[in-house]
Amino acid sequence: MASDTLFVGVDVGSGSARAALVDQKGHVLKSCVKELKTWNHKIGYYEQSSTNVWDCCIHVIKNVVTDIHPAKIKGIGFDATCSLVVLDKNCNPISISDAFFLDKDIPNIIMWMDHRAQAEADLINKTNHDILKYVGGKVSLEMEMPKLLWLKKNFSDKWSEFGYFFDLPDFLTWKATGSMSRSLCSLVCKWNYECSVDGKQGWNVSFLREIGLEDLAQDNFIKIGNKVLMPGEKCGGLLEDVAKELGLLPGTPVATSIIDAHAGGLGMIGTNGEGIDKDMTSRLSLICGTSTCHMAVNRNAVNVEGIWGPYFSAMVPNLWLNEAGQSASGMLLDYIISSHPAGMELLRKHSAGDIRSHLKNLLLKLAQAQGLSDMSMLTKDFHVWPDFHGNRSPLADPTMKGMIIGLTIDRSEENLALLYLATLQALSYGTRHIMDTLVSAGYEAFKSLLICGGITKDPLFVQIQADVVGLPILKPHEPESVLVGSAILGACASQYFNNVQDAIENMGGTAEVISPNASLKPFHDKKYRVFLRMFQDQLKYRNIMNS
Numbered sequence: 001m002a003s004d005t006l007f008v009g010v011d012v013g014s015g016s017a018r019a020a021l022v023d024q025k026g027h028v029l030k031s032c033v034k035e036l037k038t039w040n041h042k043i044g045y046y047e048q049s050s051t052n053v054w055d056c057c058i059h060v061i062k063n064v065v066t067d068i069h070p071a072k073i074k075g076i077g078f079d080a081t082c083s084l085v086v087l088d089k090n091c092n093p094i095s096i097s098d099a100f101f102l103d104k105d106i107p108n109i110i111m112w113m114d115h116r117a118q119a120e121a122d123l124i125n126k127t128n129h130d131i132l133k134y135v136g137g138k139v140s141l142e143m144e145m146p147k148l149l150w151l152k153k154n155f156s157d158k159w160s161e162f163g164y165f166f167d168l169p170d171f172l173t174w175k176a177t178g179s180m181s182r183s184l185c186s187l188v189c190k191w192n193y194e195c196s197v198d199g200k201q202g203w204n205v206s207f208l209r210e211i212g213l214e215d216l217a218q219d220n221f222i223k224i225g226n227k228v229l230m231p232g233e234k235c236g237g238l239l240e241d242v243a244k245e246l247g248l249l250p251g252t253p254v255a256t257s258i259i260d261a262h263a264g265g266l267g268m269i270g271t272n273g274e275g276i277d278k279d280m281t282s283r284l285s286l287i288c289g290t291s292t293c294h295m296a297v298n299r300n301a302v303n304v305e306g307i308w309g310p311y312f313s314a315m316v317p318n319l320w321l322n323e324a325g326q327s328a329s330g331m332l333l334d335y336i337i338s339s340h341p342a343g344m345e346l347l348r349k350h351s352a353g354d355i356r357s358h359l360k361n362l363l364l365k366l367a368q369a370q371g372l373s374d375m376s377m378l379t380k381d382f383h384v385w386p387d388f389h390g391n392r393s394p395l396a397d398p399t400m401k402g403m404i405i406g407l408t409i410d411r412s413e414e415n416l417a418l419l420y421l422a423t424l425q426a427l428s429y430g431t432r433h434i435m436d437t438l439v440s441a442g443y444e445a446f447k448s449l450l451i452c453g454g455i456t457k458d459p460l461f462v463q464i465q466a467d468v469v470g471l472p473i474l475k476p477h478e479p480e481s482v483l484v485g486s487a488i489l490g491a492c493a494s495q496y497f498n499n500v501q502d503a504i505e506n507m508g509g510t511a512e513v514i515s516p517n518a519s520l521k522p523f524h525d526k527k528y529r530v531f532l533r534m535f536q537d538q539l540k541y542r543n544i545m546n547s
Helices: 050-065 118-126 130-134 144-154 168-177 184-190 205-210 214-221 240-246 260-268 330-338 341-349 352-369 375-379 413-441 459-469 481-493 500-507 518-546
Strands: 006-012 016-023 028-035 073-080 084-088 162-167 234-237 253-255 283-288 292-298 308-312 320-326 383-385 403-405 448-452 473-476 511-514
Touching: 006 050, 006 168, 006 260, 006 481, 016 050, 016 481, 028 050, 028 481, 050 073, 050 168, 050 240, 073 168, 073 260, 073 481, 084 144, 084 168, 118 144, 130 308, 144 162, 162 168, 162 184, 168 184, 168 234, 168 253, 184 308, 205 214, 253 481, 260 283, 260 292, 260 320, 260 448, 260 473, 260 481, 260 500, 283 413, 292 413, 320 413, 330 341, 330 352, 330 413, 341 352, 341 413, 352 375, 352 413, 375 413, 375 518, 383 413, 383 518, 403 518, 413 459, 413 518, 448 459, 459 473, 459 511, 459 518, 481 500
Parallel strands: 006 073, 073 253, 283 448, 448 473
Antiparallel strands: 006 016, 016 028, 084 162, 234 253, 283 292, 292 320, 308 320, 383 403, 473 511
16 A cells, blocks of 8 residues: 555444545545444334444454554544443443343443434423524434433433443544543534534533533533543544554544534535535535435524524534434435335345336336436326424424325335335425525525435435535545545544645545536426425424314
């Protein structure tokens, strides 16, 4: 391997841990993935084990640094989902589950996608505390304070035994370095840590008191963190025993972590596309996996109802971040296929990727048979509202349900193809809804979208996003933007680059530009009007039933 300057990026997603060996130009030279255990013993409950997560991280890091001279690894960066890790006072895992497990790996993580803390989120939002304006007006049950409150209420006998609470990205840097520091990214985005326009920074004691978690302030906030660092800032060096296990040098710089979607935004936002404005504030980044995160940055703090933020320096230093998203995107598409009779049959014979290609071919044949200029027009009478797992943005209503209009008694593959297409379109209309909300609140009109993640392997998904919003989409040539983002942090910790901005520009790479089909604008405009009516109608049905 030619380069003597290499970085390791580690990404812990919902279903797997991944690591990549990345050079100083942002090229992924080698990667490895290992699946994680997840327990889903009740509807809405999703739990993991921090022991299992860390074991998987060790496995993938060892794999990518095998046969590499340890001195070439200049820095390591971690990102992960914003899941809550609970340890006892001796820093050991302590169960947060009410189910009985024989597994050696104790479930001590409440995942981001866990929806058990609805009542606690509602209670917090009823306070109307001033700090809530930094999360779009209300906390989501995906955030950490509702989950902590749920633990205090439902594990009151064990609450005093809980010693430390980490966001999963910060847990990983602690395991690597022994540093109890926390990332500003995780704290401002998911923990209601104050970082306000008037310069205030710190835990807001009045907020903790009002929601019944004032005991977290004891001993200088030791349980939730009292040393806060910027993403990419060196939080420590590899511990000797960890370095030995990995085959790396003790003291190898480890960066302060970042949330996984934010790593994707970081890895993409400096990407070059021919003829596309490079101003970061003109771009909306989509990180598409189990869920989709929509990341927008602004030079000014913009409060947007129903959209998280503004968060200062949570992704790009000195820029304010607004974070929107869809709670289920890749997860929804998988469900649409697996829950359909034809999809169940296809899954017995083919991989998910092959099935999606097959459905696209069916759609092409259907469009040709009907004399349509584009397959998108097949769904004239087929409409989907995609909130099968609640609405994250911009309605910020986890109780929203999915809706389908156009169902018939049809078990065919062609019917599944139409449903799949309508769902792809619905996710794209959700992106447009988020963009419209951001612009209405004060953002300048966006000029392009950046896109990465598992779903983007389906070119139909990417093209429909472009067609629906009427903007070019940049799809990085380096497909692993999340891993590049975490490697950028490692590069910053190593001080190879002057700052994060420098690292973004040097490691961002280039992108394919996907242009929108302008002829489809009238069709998608009409479908978008139906899309907006669907959620309004759902609220009317709810009001009728509650009257």
